Amino acid sequence: MKDLIILGAGPAGLSAAIYGIRAGLNLIILEKFSPGGQVMNTYEVENYPGFANPIPGWELVSAMENQARRLGAEIISGEIATLSFDSRTKIFTATLADGSTVQAKSIIAATGASLKKLGIPGEEHFFGRGxxxxxxxxxxxxxxxxxxxxxxxxxxxxxxxxxxxxxxxxxxxxxxxxxxxxxxxxxxxxxxxxxxxxxxxxxxxxxxxxxxxxxxxxxxxxxxxxxxxxxxxxxFIGYIPNTSYLPKDVLNEKGEVIVDIHMRTKIPGLFAAGDLRSESRRQIVMACADGATAAMSAYEYLSQQ
Ligand SMILES: Cc1cc2nc3c(=O)[nH]c(=O)nc-3n(C[C@H](O)[C@H](O)[C@H](O)COP(=O)(O)OP(=O)(O)OC[C@H]3O[C@@H](n4cnc5c(N)ncnc54)[C@H](O)[C@@H]3O)c2cc1C
The missing domain is CATH 3.50.50.60 (FAD/NAD(P)-binding domain)
Known part of the structure; x- marks a missing residue:
């Protein structure tokens, strides 16, 4: 049984892992592709503090991944399909797309967002061909x-x-x-x-x-x-939050996760961070801050159990 499962290894998930591990939590990160999230597809980032010159997106996020791994974070390949919560035992069960399950006492949802489609004739047909x-x-x-x-x-x-x-x-x-x-x-x-x-x-x-x-x-x-x-x-017309695996009652009408300032949802032990949450500004620095906040809140929650 893990203390914490972090869903998604973008900037929010990796930052949550860095803070969670340093707080002594026994955690894993679950990622459906390779770590890095949207930043892997960003040519250059020039608004993330700490770099005088623009830095390639892959380089920035690879440094985050290496930092998390050096501290001991384990990144497991898998796609979360559904998440359930037993209010009696206070245990979360994450069911993956391949049918396997993992359990934890707390969860940070950090699965980000995907770019919206136009929905016009030709878009799907010519995807990858223009x-x-x-x-x-x-x-x-x-x-x-x-x-x-x-x-x-x-x-x-x-x-x-x-x-x-x-x-x-x-x-x-x-x-x-x-x-x-x-x-x-x-x-x-x-x-x-x-x-x-x-x-x-x-x-x-x-x-x-x-x-x-x-x-x-x-x-x-x-x-x-x-x-x-x-x-x-x-x-590039906007984003759809990747939240289909979450219970509907933690989402708003846009499908974003409703959180308070501590990144807590209405379900005790379930936190959310980054582009998938309500009122997100969808920027790397903010996703990182959310991840850190969510991990500290998870630590606090677990300490009170
Ligand atoms: C083209 C482009 C350029 C950008 N340029 C900038 C910029 O210059 N500066 C800036 O600050 N921001 C920029 N952004 C925005 C920035 O990339 C995002 O705000 C940031 O990546 C959000 O981080 P996140 O961790 O919340 O989500 P994401 O980066 O979306 O990461 C989420 C991770 O979760 C994984 N995941 C999704 N669903 C599942 C699932 N079901 N199971 C398991 N894993 C899952 C994804 O594979 C991904 O790795 C840009 C975005 C794009 C698309």
């Missing part, structure tokens, strides 16, 4: 090509800027009349002549034959429909 959710992974395939980025937040602007290393033109398509990103990113975009802002516009369909050839868009003010010739479409 439709992507990761510029860092696929940007290099678009050398001297034309791409479109859909979205208007920090991630969309960062990724559009990254794509200009390869693509000769990047349409930056957003449904509002201005981007909703940090000032520094908006200024960077405005001064980049490879980026073509396309505002008040929504995508209607992604078209092609064996690969993407064009994107049909509609201006929501004028209602004009245009077909943009593009070789690739990158989608």
């Amino acid at each position: 439709v992507s959710y990761c510029a860092t992974c696929d940007g290099a395939f678009y050398k001297d090509r034309v791409t479109a980025v859909i979205g208007g937040g920090n991630t969309a602007l960062e990724e559009a800027h990254f794509l200009t290393r390869f693509a000769r033109r990047v349409y930056l398509i957003h449904r509002r009349n201005q981007y909703r990103a940090d000032k520094i990113l908006k200024e960077r975009i405005a001064s980049d002549e490879k980026i073509v802002p396309v505002l008040e516009t929504i995508p209607l369909s992604i078209n092609g034959d064996t690969k993407v050839k064009s994107l049909t868009v509609k201006n929501i003010r004028t209602e004009q429909i245009t077909e943009l010739a593009v070789d690739g479409v990158f989608v």
